[in-house]
Amino acid sequence: MRLSELKIGGAADVVTVHGTGAVSKRLMEMGIVPGVKLRVVKAAPFGDPIEIRLRGYSLAVRKTEAEAIEVAE
Amino acid sequence: MRDALPNEGSSGSLMIALAGNPNAGKTTLFNALTGLSQKVANYPGVTVERKEGSWAVGGRSARLIDLPGLYSLDATSIDEHIASDVLRGEVEGLSKPDAVIAVVDATNLERNLYLVTQLFEYGVPVVIALTMIDVFERQEHEIDIKRLSAAIGVPVVAVNAAGGRGTDELADEIASALDVPPEPRFHLNGVGSAGDNAKIFARYKFISNAVQESVRHNDLEAHNFSERIDRVLTHRFFGLLILVGVLLVVFQTIFSWAALPMDLLEQGFGAIGDGVRASLPEGILADLLVDGIIAGVGGVLVFLPQILLLFLFISILEDTGYMARAAFLMDKLMSRVGLHGKAFLPLMSSFACAIPGIMATRTIENQRDRFATIMIAPFMSCSARLPVYTLMIAAFFAGQTVFGFVSLGAVLMLAMYGLGIVAALVVAFLLKRTVLRSPPPPFIMELPPYRIPNVRTVLQNMLTRAWLFVKRAGTVILAISIVLWALMYFPRSEPASATPALTQSEAAADERTGESGDAAVEIPLPESDQLQHSYAGRLGHAIEPVIQPLGFDWKIGVALIASFAAREVLVSTLSIIYNVGKDQTEESPSLISAIRQAKNEHGETVWTPLTALTLMVFFVLAMQCMSTVAIVRRETNSWKWTLFMVAYMTGLAYLAAFATYQGGRLLGFS
Numbered sequence: 001m002r003l004s005e006l007k008i009g010g011a012a013d014v015v016t017v018h019g020t021g022a023v024s025k026r027l028m029e030m031g032i033v034p035g036v037k038l039r040v041v042k043a044a045p046f047g048d049p050i051e052i053r054l055r056g057y058s059l060a061v062r063k064t065e066a067e068a069i070e071v072a073e
Numbered sequence: 074m075r076d077a078l079p080n081e082g083s084s085g086s087l088m089i090a091l092a093g094n095p096n097a098g099k100t101t102l103f104n105a106l107t108g109l110s111q112k113v114a115n116y117p118g119v120t121v122e123r124k125e126g127s128w129a130v131g132g133r134s135a136r137l138i139d140l141p142g143l144y145s146l147d148a149t150s151i152d153e154h155i156a157s158d159v160l161r162g163e164v165e166g167l168s169k170p171d172a173v174i175a176v177v178d179a180t181n182l183e184r185n186l187y188l189v190t191q192l193f194e195y196g197v198p199v200v201i202a203l204t205m206i207d208v209f210e211r212q213e214h215e216i217d218i219k220r221l222s223a224a225i226g227v228p229v230v231a232v233n234a235a236g237g238r239g240t241d242e243l244a245d246e247i248a249s250a251l252d253v254p255p256e257p258r259f260h261l262n263g264v265g266s267a268g269d270n271a272k273i274f275a276r277y278k279f280i281s282n283a284v285q286e287s288v289r290h291n292d293l294e295a296h297n298f299s300e301r302i303d304r305v306l307t308h309r310f311f312g313l314l315i316l317v318g319v320l321l322v323v324f325q326t327i328f329s330w331a332a333l334p335m336d337l338l339e340q341g342f343g344a345i346g347d348g349v350r351a352s353l354p355e356g357i358l359a360d361l362l363v364d365g366i367i368a369g370v371g372g373v374l375v376f377l378p379q380i381l382l383l384f385l386f387i388s389i390l391e392d393t394g395y396m397a398r399a400a401f402l403m404d405k406l407m408s409r410v411g412l413h414g415k416a417f418l419p420l421m422s423s424f425a426c427a428i429p430g431i432m433a434t435r436t437i438e439n440q441r442d443r444f445a446t447i448m449i450a451p452f453m454s455c456s457a458r459l460p461v462y463t464l465m466i467a468a469f470f471a472g473q474t475v476f477g478f479v480s481l482g483a484v485l486m487l488a489m490y491g492l493g494i495v496a497a498l499v500v501a502f503l504l505k506r507t508v509l510r511s512p513p514p515p516f517i518m519e520l521p522p523y524r525i526p527n528v529r530t531v532l533q534n535m536l537t538r539a540w541l542f543v544k545r546a547g548t549v550i551l552a553i554s555i556v557l558w559a560l561m562y563f564p565r566s567e568p569a570s571a572t573p574a575l576t577q578s579e580a581a582a583d584e585r586t587g588e589s590g591d592a593a594v595e596i597p598l599p600e601s602d603q604l605q606h607s608y609a610g611r612l613g614h615a616i617e618p619v620i621q622p623l624g625f626d627w628k629i630g631v632a633l634i635a636s637f638a639a640r641e642v643l644v645s646t647l648s649i650i651y652n653v654g655k656d657q658t659e660e661s662p663s664l665i666s667a668i669r670q671a672k673n674e675h676g677e678t679v680w681t682p683l684t685a686l687t688l689m690v691f692f693v694l695a696m697q698c699m700s701t702v703a704i705v706r707r708e709t710n711s712w713k714w715t716l717f718m719v720a721y722m723t724g725l726a727y728l729a730a731f732a733t734y735q736g737g738r739l740l741g742f743s
Contacts, residue, residue, distance in 0.1 A: 022149050023515045028273045029145045030517060031184045036277075041300065045309045046405035049414075049516050055183040056290075058299070058520040060401045062408075065515055 003040070003052070003061075003069035011039040012071035019068050031055045032069060087135035088168050089128070089247065090159060092192060093176030094185050095142030096394070096521035098204035098234060101530050102176055103139045105234040106243075113537050117165055119710070121155050122435075131248030138167065144184075146191040147269075150438045160195040172198045172247050179209040179216060179231075180522065182288065183280050189225070190276040193257040198250040201229040202243055208522075213291040224283035226258035235527055299522040303398070312402050319395070320421055327382045327425050328456070334378035342371030360562060361555070369554020372639055374543070376426055376700075379456060381539050383422055383429045388534040390418070392526035396436075397518060404516055410498050411505030413437055413514045416446040420497070423453035424490075427701045428542055431708055441511040445504045447708060448718055449497035451701055454490045454693060457640040461692045462486055464644055464659040465685040468668050485689070493693045496725065542704070553699040557638050560609040604649050609634055623691070623727070624684040624734045626673050637697045683742045687734040695726035 006012055014036045017024045031054055032038070038054035049062045091106075093099040104111075107126025116123045124139040140159060141152035155164070162169025173192055177185040192199050201222075209216065222229040228246040232239035264275045306312055346363040353359040390396045396418060404414025415437045423430030430450045437443040454462075466482040473481040505511070604610055613631035620630050628650045636643040644664070648657035651667035658664075671679040696702070696719045706715040 023517070025147070025269060025273075026145075026149065026515065026517050028270065029147070029187060030519075031187070031277065033274050033277050042303075042307065043309075044307065044401050044405060045313050048405050049401060051303075051307070051401065051520060053300075055181070057181045057184060057522075060397075060404075060516065060518045060520055062404070062516040064513070065517060 001071060001073070002067050003038075003071050004050075004063045004066035006040050006071060006073075008040050008042055008050075010073065011037060012073045013037055015070040015072050017069055023065060024068055027061070027065065027069065030059060038071070086127075087130060087133055087171045087251070088138070089130070089135045090138045090140055090170040090173045090197075091176065092140045092156065092160075092173055092188065093142065094144055094178065094181075094188060096519065097142070097176045097178040097181075097185055099139065099142060099176040100534075101527050102174075102202060102204065102232060102234040103137065104529055104533055105237060105240060107137055111533075111537075113541065116155050119151055119155065121151055128244075130244045130251075135171075135247075138170070143188060145188060146194075151440070152438075160192070160197065170197050172200065172250055174243065174247070175199050175201045177201050177203050177229075179203050179206045180212070182284055183277070186225070186280045186283070187276055189227075190259050190279060193259055194261070198247075198254040199227050199257065200243065200246045200250050200255075201225070201227060202239070203229055203231045204234065206231045207233060208524075215289040217287045221283060221287035224258065224286045227255040235529075299394070299520075302523050303520075306395070307398050307401060312398075316399055316402055319390075323383075323386045324425060327379055327386070331378040331382055335375050338371070338375045338378065342367055342375070346371075357562075361558065364562070365555050365558030366551065369558065369638065370551060372554075372642065376428075376457070377539065377543070380426055380429055380542060381535060383425050384535040384538045385531065387418070387422060387429065387433055388531040389526050391534075392524070392531055394521045394523045397520050400518060401520060408513065408516075410502045411442075411513070412446060412501055413439065413442045414516060414518070416442065419446055420450060420453060423450040423455060426455050426457075427451045427453065427698065428704050429538070431701070431704050432538060432542070434708070439511065439514045441505075441509040442514050444709060444714060445501050445509045447705060448504060448509075448714070449501050451696055451698070451718070451722065452493040452497035452500070452694065454493045455640075455698075457698065458489075458692055460641045460644050460659040461636075462489055462689055464647075464664070464668075465689050467660055468665045468680070469682040469685040485686070489689055489693050492690065492729075496694055496729075500721075500725075542700075553638055557609075557635060560612070561604055561607045561635070563608055564606070565603070601649055601651075604631065604646075622735065623687050623730045624681070625688070626679050628671070628679070629684075629688070633691075636692075638699050640692060640697050643692075681743050683734060683737040686737070687730045690733045691726045691730040693726075694722060694729055696722035 001012075003012070014032055014034055016034055017027050017032055036054055038052050041051040041053050041058065043050045044060075047063075049060045050066060051058055051060050052066075053059075091099060091103055103124065103126065106128045111124060111126040114123050115121065121141055126137050126139075128135050128137045138159060140156040143153055143156050146153055146157050146160070158164050159167060160170060160173070173195070175189045175192055177189065189199065189201060203218065206216070218229050218231055228250060230239050230243045230246055232243060234240070259276070259279045261272060261275065264271050306315055308315075346367045349367065350359050350363050353362070387396075390399070399418055400414035402414075403417040407414050407416055416434070419430045419433040419437075421430075422433055427450050430453070431447050434443045434446045434450070437446060462485075466485055470481045470485060475481050475484050609631050610627075612634055613627040613629075616630045616634070617625075617627040620626075620633070625633070628647075631650055632643050632646040635646040644657070644659050647668065648661075648664050651664065651671060668680050673679050702715060702719060705718055706712060709715060
């Protein structure tokens with residue numbers, strides 16, 4: 001499943017980051033690489049962006065970016 | 074013009090670069106190491122700030138270069154590109170660094186170490202400065218620094234910049250790393266051919282192993298203080314309310330705290346002007362100095378207290394970590410018009426003054442998004458428009474109410490703010506779909522942990538930015554002040570037209586009591602007479618056909634021309650032109666009555682409530698601020714964009730004023 005489908009509060013392991021552009025590269029550089037555990041903390045007031053927590057820090061991404069991240073619960 | 078730093082002799086002194094992630098405590102460490110020896114400029118051709126200072130390492134003096142905060146060195150943003158150029162020694166005036174201090178946040182070790190593994194590729198000795206160790210230990214995690222250092226292969230020094238802990242040790246480690254370069258244990262040998270992703274995975278794998286060997290994490294989430302604060306501050310509903318509240322408090326504080334220093338500055342410049350006038354013989358030199366330079370520059374510097382306070386609050390909001398939350402909360406709304414969440418704060422700042430707002434757009438990484446934000450920032454009704462709104466409302470709408478209890482003045486004021494916001498959103502929408510078209514910007518933003526801001530970092534940030542404003546805007550403002558002064562000063566009118574002193578003061582007295590009925594027979598004060606016959610006066614006459622459809626006569630035209638220097642100049646120019654003396658304020662009764670009673674050559678009343686409304690609409694939208702023009706030129710590094718902004722804003726202002734006046738007349742208002 002994609003990170004965008006994960007419920008708030010849900011935790012999962014990263015399987016892969018789709019895409020080849022600068023965005024997917026930046027996501028990986030921020031530490032979203034296969035095997036990393038992450039958790040969706042909350043969504044912003046209008047449902048987007050979302051806050052995720054990984055490697056001991058918090059990162060905000062839009063749903064469109066979250067769609068590129070394949071995760072497994 | 075380039076803000077290049079002087080190229081100091083590189084033979085004797087060492088060159089050391091300071092690199093690290095944003096929010097890792099890099100600035101605080103830089104301040105602690107360099108003290109007051111800092112210089113700030115821009116890298117050639119771009120608006121990336123270049124900070125350097127001097128620091129003593131093992132008895133030698135070193136140039137310490139503070140690189141921009143970075144997550145990676147892969148050259149996708151301007152900041153990364155510049156940092157990578159500095160590390161390779163390819164920036165004009167900077168030699169290749171002899172060593173790099175990598176600032177690493179202990180509470181966010183893995184992601185911070187990613188940059189360090191990239192630094193190894195530049196063949197420069199690296200020493201890690203580990204910050205936030207006190208926070209880390211308070212969270213009851215344990216770290217074995219010796220093991221970490223052994224696992225990575227470079228020295229690791231725990232520093233506490235605020236308390237000065239570890240800075241001597243850091244200097245020692247740098248000195249010995251210069252003698253015997255440390256051998257990092259991470260190599261990309263053979264991985265490079267497998268592509269970028271494989272490199273990223275290899276780096277994180279190395280990091281995970283090093284961290285596993287040296288750190289024992291407590292249960293991370295149970296101690297996450299920031300997450301608990303965020304339950305309130307980024308709450309779906311309360312989060313937005315709190316954001317509005319924070320902004321209200323900030324603006325209220327800026328307006329109330331800045332009032333006194335602004336008065337003092339105004340009086341100070343007045344006193345300097347008087348002093349200069351008294352000590353110089355009467356004539357063109359004294360007039361140029363006092364009315365041109367001192368009044369012009371003083372008129373802009375008067376806003377310095379507001380700008381300083383705004384920078385102070387921006388620094389505090391940034392340093393505590395709240396700024397990122399504001400962007401998180403507002404991103405959805407901003408993205409509707411194609412802007413980034415980070416554009417929200419610069420735009421809010423522009424309600425006080427567009428200058429700090431435009432300078433704050435530097436946090437927006439994508440250049441097209443940043444330019445779109447700069448182009449619309451001046452639509453936010455800044456504090457310089459307030460005197461204009463106040464004068465118009467006091468003259469034509471005072472004491473009237475809507476629905477019997479709401480003051481019409483307040484409604485109009487709110488409407489002017491609203492008009493600016495709507496114009497900004499529409500223009501942003503259009504720009505992002507045409508000339509500044511770009512795919513929706515990615516939003517990948519760290520929400521840094523909340524921290525108590527470091528007083529010194531906050532103050533230093535505030536002063537650095539304010540000084541940049543004075544320096545950057547200063548030269549342009551000086552030049553334009555002189556040009557405007559000359560337009561109003563030349564050609565000199567005949568001395569014969571000067572009337573006897575007694576009659577003058579009588580005329581002025583009449584005017585002040587508002588009893589002088591017919592403007593045609595009134596004897597003008599010499600300064601008003603001069604203005605009418607000056608080039609500015611002639612320009613006013615020349616543009617009269619253009620502004621007539623807006624209901625403006627040539628006198629308003631002169632005031633409009635003068636107010637292109639700064640909006641609030643309208644008030645003093647109208648005072649001169651209506652012959653009430655230039656020291657009137659926007660609430661002065663004589664100016665108000667002079668405006669109400671002004672007649673044109675045909676004896677018709679010039680000002681009606683509709684004219685006043687039209688003028689207000691014009692002032693909401695027109696680009697009338699030379700300081701903003703100067704800053705936009707500096708920040709975009711482009712005259713094309715600067716002139717485009719002046720042209721489109723003023724064109725839009727004209728059309729909107731035209732629609733207001735003609736539409737109003739069609740509806741039967743006069």
